[in-house]
Amino acid sequence: MSAALKRLRSLSPEVLSPVLFLLAMIGFFLIVPTSQGHPIGSYSIYSVLQTFGTYGLVALALGLTMIAGEFDLSTLGMFALGGMLAVKLGESSAALGIVLVVAIGALAGLIQGALIAFLRLNSMAVTLGGYITMIGLTGTLGHDKSVSYLNVDTAIKLDEPIAEIFSRHSLIVLAAFVLVALLMGFTRLGRAVRAVGGDRKTSRTVGVRVNLVLIGVFTLSGMLAGLAGGLNAYSLATAVTNPGVAPLVFAATAALIGGVTVAGGQGTAAGIAAGALAMSLLQASFGILASPIWVTEIVTGLLLVVAVLLTAPLIRDRIANARQAYESLRARRTAGGID
């Protein structure tokens, strides 16, 4: 027992946070709806994964830029633009539409990344401009109205349950997560991204190609957000002109409880996946309970406040100091016991 406790304590927050939050949300999902007379079935799990499929990639896109020490607000814009483009460009072939959307997402990310890297611009400012531009482009393409996707078969096929709990939609998203996780975990790119986020100056000194890494991360972010938007539009068979800030709220919360910090350098794709899954479980639970929207919003808001405070530098310092003081006190006590 104490060995397990020790092992738990030795885990870094970047591992601990997603594990604990995911476990808590699984517990919530299994217990609360059932206790209210809404038993969990395979359809419930299906809907969890559908939520995950809708917003998961936005969380991954935003989370990756946060690991690199930046913040990509334009994921929100690319999510909207991706939907509109997919509907417009994929009339004949959905697959072609997705490919084009991902390519355009890559281009948008590339431009923003290049501005941020070469001109040393603040990523908030650039991606804010990018966001507004993309929302504008979405409205322009859709003539300020939602556009429906006439290829309804695609929509049905995309969300058709597979093995009861999956759908093509959620499987594609999971595959994208696995791909990025492999890239981050098993190639030297992951190390470079974390290095750039953790300490940019030192990264330059030791020879990491910081500019390339930044451009790469923003390109990837654009691709993922575009893919998310395209898939979402096909699922709904509609592209909306402005999705609001809901995807951003989901993404930021998922990334933070997934062990990513705003300061950068910390977090993994698996952690973001866990965070997104935790958020999906929460939202699905409220869906099953048929709670009004405000419940979800207040719970999400509070969760986000807790997550951001836990990662705030001054609070982290205090926790670290308290830990050290405790350790040294214990060490002194043990030493005293031996005397």
Added chain:
Amino acid sequence: MSATEHAVMGPGVSRSPLERLSRGDLALLLGAVVVFGVLVYGAVSTQGFLSYGNFKAILASMGIIGIVAVGMSCITISGNLVSVTLGTTVVVTTMLFLAALTFGPVAAIVLTILAGAAVCALQGFLIGGFRANPIIVTIAFGTLQLGLAQRLTNQSTVYPPHDASFRFLAGTVFGLPLSIFVLIAITLALEFWLRRSRLGRESYLVGENLRAARASALRVTPVAVAAFALAGACAAVAGVLLGASQGNATLLTSETYTFQAIAAVLVGGIAITGGKGAIYRTVLGALFIAVVSDMLLLRGYSTGVQVLVRGLVVLAAVVIVQLLAKERA
């Protein structure tokens, strides 16, 4: 000797070609010429642009956004980036104002402004006191405000009491909407506060260099609280005027106000990294955006195109400001 050894601290950071090529002054000059040219061309060639009626329309359209934007500038100047949900505060305070009109217009206005200031001051406290990230904190509080508002209104539209007298707030003075005069008054007040008050001056210092401010024991937390409280108060004033002119309030379109306000701040040339800029520049930024949007509108372009152009203007402004800053450094 050692002086020089230290002076060339750090590795020779390689300069990118763009950095070397672009002379900031050239960029500014070029930018100014292009902007001026486009504006003049637009003014002359757009049917109905050069008229008193259109002039009033432009001012009317920028009043409320301008008020939110000058509030936002306080946050940016004090080094706290931006609030990405200040528009939510606008919409929520609109509801509060209409509901509070039962206590009479003056009480409603005071209550609304206090509430707006308080909800943002709390965010400022978390950000300044614990160095929590402003973007995330404001996203969280935006969500909380929305949730609370939905709970209280049951997601329905809020109307004022029948006998409420508030229409004077939506009236005009000298043929111009009241919001413009409020904007001017707030701008003057905030300029005075930033330049003359101790906390205002410290805002610039904290925004310029947080570490130095902490090292020299400046009041970092009060600065953040004050900046956010002022932004919240401005948002609430915008909420009051919005409520008065619309006569009802729903929770839609909150992010429009946020992002238009941020756009005005950035187009005004206020560095997002903080410590620089003046409030009046935000007003100019808002005016510029309003003029361009108006031209596009008169020429029959859709909202989408207007937003698109606004985004591009923001990007251009951000790049130019950075090039200028580099040139001076």
Added chain:
Amino acid sequence: MSTATSPERLRFQGVCKSYGAVRALADFSLTLRPGEIHALCGHNGAGKSTVVKILAGLVRPDEGQIEIDGAEALARSPQQAQRLGVALVDQEISLIDVLSVADNLMLGSADQPFLNRRRAARSRARDLLRRVGLDSLDPARPVSSLAMGERQLVEIARALGHDAGILILDEPTATLSEAEIGHVFDAVRSVSADGTAVLFVSHRLGEVMELCHSVTVLRDGQLVRTAQTTELDRAELIQLMLGHEPERALRREPPAEEGRGSVTIRGLAIPPRVPGLDLDVRPGEIVALAGQVGCGATDVIRALAGHSSRASGEVRVDGRRLRLGSPGVARAAGLAFLSNDRKSEGLFLGRSVGDNLVATRLKEMSSGGLVLERRVEPVAGRLAASIGLEERRRSAVSELSGGNQQKVFLGRLLEQPGTRLLLLDEPTRGVDVGGRADIHDLVRSAADAGVGVLFASTELDEIFDLADTIVTMFSGRVVAVARRTETSTHRVVSEMTHAPNDREAVA
């Protein structure tokens, strides 16, 4: 060296480098043979770091030739230097805190594979760590959890991993314990036995004598002498570094010997470096904490200024106990702090000189929350005049030279009512000679007005120009305390460059 036929690994021939008007390195020549451990000695500013930077590809020389293994080899970037077979262990630790030890060991290495095979990376990491004596360190641990000494050893392990022909160690032992230094020496000896040429830059003369085969001494950018370490003893080495001792005029009358300290420090402990320190500073007294980088002097200054959350001990200002760990409390108690990093922790670069000078005293100039211009003007004007920048009062600080920037930073601390002690960390870092004299004058006049001064410095000239009392530190401990008039540069250098317990190690 051993044999005249042995090929040269590295050859510097007539290398010159100037920064503006200042000559950092003049006609410098050096040869290193494979397997040689060569020390580079000299004071701060002697030109050592210029040599290091040229080799590491961080700075380009103005003139001269550099050859590696007989071929022209001028590195234009750190990456290119690495490809030429030069590995650098810098003074400042360049590890990335958030990454694991294994990741840090791989980072920046030119031959890192695209695929990150964790097992292979870890076993390689274990090999490298073993070579610096860190056998039991888990390569998966994040660097942020390591002690300073362990970090330095990991940094050295990374350089070893580059299989370089030339290994540069720039002050590698400043933060290490005796046992750790032993590991570093073992590792250096083993790579040199494998044929790597090692350039060992150090102030620690005992270590130079123990480890190195040969030594080159630099002074004011000039080569003074290259010799075998067996031909010299430490006293001669110090003599070479110092040159002729200049006449030092006593610039001011030190305050009377009697009188209690206005600031008394008892048992000040700052983990991990300073175990416990006692010190008194009397009103009007200028005390130098003299020591090399990493000796703990900076830690003491920062802890007193409230910038160390883990410091403990009894500090009294005019008899009143000071709570440590809060900059605000320290300032209210009358301790004014000058950080050694004026750009990030001192100045508001975009603001004017006047704004910077009054930045910390807006409280006294305000009434009812409003800053009164009629109170600001005279103070800002007087301070600007006293630092000689009256005409530039409205210029942005970023437009000033380093020396003038430092004057603004210092000027901000002067003439504050209630100031008991100035805490200055490297008061003239990055300042030209003229600026340095002005800054010293300012500090002296503050002391003449009755304020105590405690400053940390690594530079002999500064220590002897400014201090009334010199406290030498080594490895976090005080070695000696002496009146400036009763000690000599020779003695101070000797105290600064080796541990108190091995005073007799080299006669």
